[in-house]
Amino acid sequence: MTRVGGLRLPTPEGDSDSRVFLELHIFEVAHQDGPVRISVPVALRSRPSAMAGKSAFIGKLTSPEHGELWVYDGAGDRAFLAAWIEMARREQGSRNGRSRGRAHAGFAFGSPWTLELRRAGADAPKEGVTRSIVRREHADSQGEHDRDEIVMDLLRRPAGEQDELLESLITLSEANCEVIPKVLGTIDGAWKQKDDADDAGYWVSGILGVIREAGISGPDGTSIIRRALQAGDDLSDSARAAGRAVGTFHADLAGSFGAHPQTQEQLRIMTANVQSTLTQQWEQVRSEFDDDEAADLNEVIDMMRMQLRDADEPLMLQQIHGDLGAEHLHRTAGDAWVIREPEGLMSHALGLRDVVTVLISAADAVMSVAAETPEILRAAAEQEAAEAEQEGQSDAPAEPVNFGQWYEEFTQAFLSGYRESDADSAGVDSVFFRAAMLTEALDLFRRWRGQWVFRPSMLLQVDN
Numbered sequence: 001m002t003r004v005g006g007l008r009l010p011t012p013e014g015d016s017d018s019r020v021f022l023e024l025h026i027f028e029v030a031h032q033d034g035p036v037r038i039s040v041p042v043a044l045r046s047r048p049s050a051m052a053g054k055s056a057f058i059g060k061l062t063s064p065e066h067g068e069l070w071v072y073d074g075a076g077d078r079a080f081l082a083a084w085i086e087m088a089r090r091e092q093g094s095r096n097g098r099s100r101g102r103a104h105a106g107f108a109f110g111s112p113w114t115l116e117l118r119r120a121g122a123d124a125p126k127e128g129v130t131r132s133i134v135r136r137e138h139a140d141s142q143g144e145h146d147r148d149e150i151v152m153d154l155l156r157r158p159a160g161e162q163d164e165l166l167e168s169l170i171t172l173s174e175a176n177c178e179v180i181p182k183v184l185g186t187i188d189g190a191w192k193q194k195d196d197a198d199d200a201g202y203w204v205s206g207i208l209g210v211i212r213e214a215g216i217s218g219p220d221g222t223s224i225i226r227r228a229l230q231a232g233d234d235l236s237d238s239a240r241a242a243g244r245a246v247g248t249f250h251a252d253l254a255g256s257f258g259a260h261p262q263t264q265e266q267l268r269i270m271t272a273n274v275q276s277t278l279t280q281q282w283e284q285v286r287s288e289f290d291d292d293e294a295a296d297l298n299e300v301i302d303m304m305r306m307q308l309r310d311a312d313e314p315l316m317l318q319q320i321h322g323d324l325g326a327e328h329l330h331r332t333a334g335d336a337w338v339i340r341e342p343e344g345l346m347s348h349a350l351g352l353r354d355v356v357t358v359l360i361s362a363a364d365a366v367m368s369v370a371a372e373t374p375e376i377l378r379a380a381a382e383q384e385a386a387e388a389e390q391e392g393q394s395d396a397p398a399e400p401v402n403f404g405q406w407y408e409e410f411t412q413a414f415l416s417g418y419r420e421s422d423a424d425s426a427g428v429d430s431v432f433f434r435a436a437m438l439t440e441a442l443d444l445f446r447r448w449r450g451q452w453v454f455r456p457s458m459l460l461q462v463d464n
Helices: 078-089 164-174 222-229 236-257 264-286 291-310 352-371 373-390 402-422 429-447
Strands: 001-009 021-029 036-045 057-063 067-073 100-103 117-124 127-137 149-155 184-191 200-215 259-261 315-320 329-331 337-339 346-349
Touching: 001 078, 021 078, 036 078, 036 149, 067 259, 078 100, 078 117, 078 149, 078 184, 078 200, 078 236, 127 315, 149 429, 164 236, 222 352, 222 402, 236 315, 236 329, 236 337, 236 352, 236 402, 264 291, 264 429, 291 429, 346 429, 352 373, 352 429
Parallel strands: none
Antiparallel strands: 001 021, 001 184, 021 036, 036 067, 057 067, 100 184, 117 127, 127 149, 149 200, 184 200, 259 315, 315 346, 329 337
16 A cells, blocks of 8 residues: 555634644555555544544554554535535645645535534535535625535546536536536546556646535435425425426526537437337337227327428537436425436437426326325324324225326426426427327336226327
């Protein structure tokens, strides 16, 4: 194991330990499959400290200069967290110029972060990242740039390659995109890299940490849908707000990175692909339907093929999420929604793709709850009976959810919200959207082995 880089942070005011060192070390670890680079944030203290939880304690070491030191994981030490956040907010740099904090989206104008904060662990977005939710202990925002709660990611496996997704998110954050958790700060570091044992080495820089707004800590869309169905609650208002958020996301992507219409050749190829995919999907599930249902669907699909052949209006291509599902939508305060991005954005794509994948993932959640319905209704009936007995009322059976109607109202509200946004809605009003929905609905029907709770309109769709 070889130390190849690192930095030391200034100690925040108020720490009672006069011998505390807040450091981040970058090591290169020899491995049979090639060297592995790791980032290790530590707090070195002269005595046990309440600044870090017990789970952050690593061990003790003896230094000739400083004597016995207690070693804590920096990700769990309040002093380290405050110093790390302030390095980004103040855009501080190291003396050798190899490390620097950067503030975005007005973060530099916010109030300083002190030792008065709380930290909670959170699920990491990917392997090699330690994620923390950090909140001011006495939250009292004084302005629009104060964020009392933030998400802090420490990258345990730093890489020298440029992170295109992060750069895109920074661009959206600077453009004040309201439907993503804005990137508030980043910290760059540098390490020495060798291509072989005889190489003198050269310095490589990369991201060591990212600070963002805390919107993604809210409940996700799939969980919200499941709870609403289990309780028999209407979700139309939230669905409209979610659709508007997806539309705003598309509008901000188009505004920040541009959009352009398809060429006639792209339109022709897309039409052929949509027709072929729809035909293949129908052939796979046709035997699951009885004769009358199959005849009705066959008529709908023939009509849709004809509409596809007649389509001659190019649609707009732009950057989109590309893998958007209800689980990527998170509800924050009120009925506001933010979007959790995937590993990367998709370029030169149709916005309708994101809309289809959200609605189909919502349909899958409905099917999942429907499969559990007997147990849900039994539990609800027992609870209702218990409450009625306490109130001296007669028992009343729980009313079953009309899943088809619930989903249809959810879909209509979501699409209405999307059309209310600044996004180009021509795609969701086109035959290509209806064909994509029908194709995915048939695939969902196949995955649920012919079980179906929706109204026929989910499959028998010709007009909006």
